[in-house]
Amino acid sequence: MPELVDGLDSKSSALGHVGSSPTAPTEVMGTYQRLPLKIIRGKGCWVWDETGKVYLDAVAGIASCSLGHSNRKLRHALNRQLNQIQHVSNLYRINEQEELAKWLVSRSCADSVFFCNSGTEANEAAIKLSRKYGHFYRKIKNPLILTAQSSFHGRTLASLSATGQPKYHQGFEPLVEGFIFFPYNDINEFENLLQKIESKGPKVASVLIEPLQGEGGIQPGEISFFKRVRKLCDKYKILLILDEVQVGMGRSGKWWGYQNLGIEPDAFTLAKGLGGGHAIGALLAKSHADVFEPGDHASTFGGNPFACKAGLTVAKEIERLNLLENASRRGEELNRGLKELVKAYPKELKEVRGWGLLQGLVLHEASKITTKKFIQIALEQKLLVISAGPNVIRIVPPLIINSRETKIILKRIQRTIERLI
Numbered sequence: 001m002p003e004l005v006d007g008l009d010s011k012s013s014a015l016g017h018v019g020s021s022p023t024a025p026t027e028v029m030g031t032y033q034r035l036p037l038k039i040i041r042g043k044g045c046w047v048w049d050e051t052g053k054v055y056l057d058a059v060a061g062i063a064s065c066s067l068g069h070s071n072r073k074l075r076h077a078l079n080r081q082l083n084q085i086q087h088v089s090n091l092y093r094i095n096e097q098e099e100l101a102k103w104l105v106s107r108s109c110a111d112s113v114f115f116c117n118s119g120t121e122a123n124e125a126a127i128k129l130s131r132k133y134g135h136f137y138r139k140i141k142n143p144l145i146l147t148a149q150s151s152f153h154g155r156t157l158a159s160l161s162a163t164g165q166p167k168y169h170q171g172f173e174p175l176v177e178g179f180i181f182f183p184y185n186d187i188n189e190f191e192n193l194l195q196k197i198e199s200k201g202p203k204v205a206s207v208l209i210e211p212l213q214g215e216g217g218i219q220p221g222e223i224s225f226f227k228r229v230r231k232l233c234d235k236y237k238i239l240l241i242l243d244e245v246q247v248g249m250g251r252s253g254k255w256w257g258y259q260n261l262g263i264e265p266d267a268f269t270l271a272k273g274l275g276g277g278h279a280i281g282a283l284l285a286k287s288h289a290d291v292f293e294p295g296d297h298a299s300t301f302g303g304n305p306f307a308c309k310a311g312l313t314v315a316k317e318i319e320r321l322n323l324l325e326n327a328s329r330r331g332e333e334l335n336r337g338l339k340e341l342v343k344a345y346p347k348e349l350k351e352v353r354g355w356g357l358l359q360g361l362v363l364h365e366a367s368k369i370t371t372k373k374f375i376q377i378a379l380e381q382k383l384l385v386i387s388a389g390p391n392v393i394r395i396v397p398p399l400i401i402n403s404r405e406t407k408i409i410l411k412r413i414q415r416t417i418e419r420l421i
């Protein structure tokens with residue numbers, strides 16, 4: 001059995017750690033080392049535990065609860081949907097699915113959408129799409145997919161194999177073959193690798209990459225890197241596929257992460273914020289990249305009326321409440337406040353990175369503050385935060401957060417640091 005380890009030294013992603021929490025019942029598999037907190041109720045950006053203590057939630061179900069908790073519009077829409085119809089099957093046309101697909105296509109560079117239930121599934125679909133494209137359009141026998149070091153694409157086997165962090169692979173070999181890694185944001189390395197692989201004819205089907213690396217430590221993509229990657233993909237007729245699972249759907253202050261990078265992908269994946277806390281994932285593609293035909297890919301629950309109603313309601317509410325602007329403004333406030341903390345505590349804090357409401361407070365590796373301790377002490381200050389990689393505290397509140405709540409996050413983070421030093 002793996003030892004009980006914290007998120008820093010272990011195979012953690014966010015709160016997902018190897019080992020069992022000492023407080024968790026043994027009937028639940030120990031795939032997470034859970035914090036000793038049982039959340040039983042939520043409203044907006046606030047959650048309550050079973051003893052009645054109230055916490056400010058800067059985790060939002062790991063960047064998922066875009067409209068916060070117990071949102072009235074979402075509750076009413078989903079209640080109505082439950083009364084109408086919840087699940088049928090993709091054997092039939094589904095109104096809510098068609099409406100959500102139309103909405104997503106009208107607001108993005110994509111022409112069509114495949115729906116599934118999670119981020120990892122959306123990436124599995126992207127991997128299959130890449131391979132089919134490689135076989136049929138580039139005539140490659142064993143198509144390769146290039147992905148970045150320090151990336152995170154999910155826990156199912158192909159997405160895990162695409163993930164550029166060996167710690168997640170350990171114990172699950174043999175991995176799915178056909179993935180080659182390059183250093184994120186390093187255009188020379190990328191270009192050399194691509195040229196070398198393609199020198200004797202077509203080998204690469206796609207490049208799969210996050211616009212901002214989330215689990216890898218809140219590392220934003222660089223515009224010059226992405227523009228050159230786009231050009232190279234065009235030159236070789238390789239698909240550029242972005243994993244927007246964490247960044248997409250408004251979290252960066254723009255609908256899509258790629259809008260921060262001055263490029264358009266051939267396809268991209270979504271999940272997390274799309275359902276506002278409900279299980280939905282999606283692969284979106286431009287028409288030339290949509291190579292799927294009937295029978296190529298499927299999901300029993302993917303795109304069901306309930307999940308799509310959630311997605312549609314979230315999308316319309318983000319627009320109606322102007323939450324893109326809110327994510328930008330509150331994100332700037334957070335970023336500014338965190339930078340002031342970095343100035344005030346230079347020995348412990350290194351820098352702040354992020355876009356919109358996806359901010360990372362980077363701790364010095366030599367600092368005696370660890371992310372595990374930080375999360376525990378923040379919890380005592382009634383603030384929920386998570387880690388992103390070994391030395392980054394990730395702050396991802398709901399997109400509805402207001403200025404007053406942003407200030408409370410900053411105050412509680414400051415109190416946490418003061419307690420820790």
Ligand SMILES: Cc1ncc(COP(=O)(O)O)c(C=O)c1O
Binds near residue numbers: 119210244246272
């Ligand atoms: C960029 C990215 N891709 C994929 C995933 C996997 O998503 P899910 O947990 O919904 O399978 C995550 C989850 O953290 C993610 O951040």
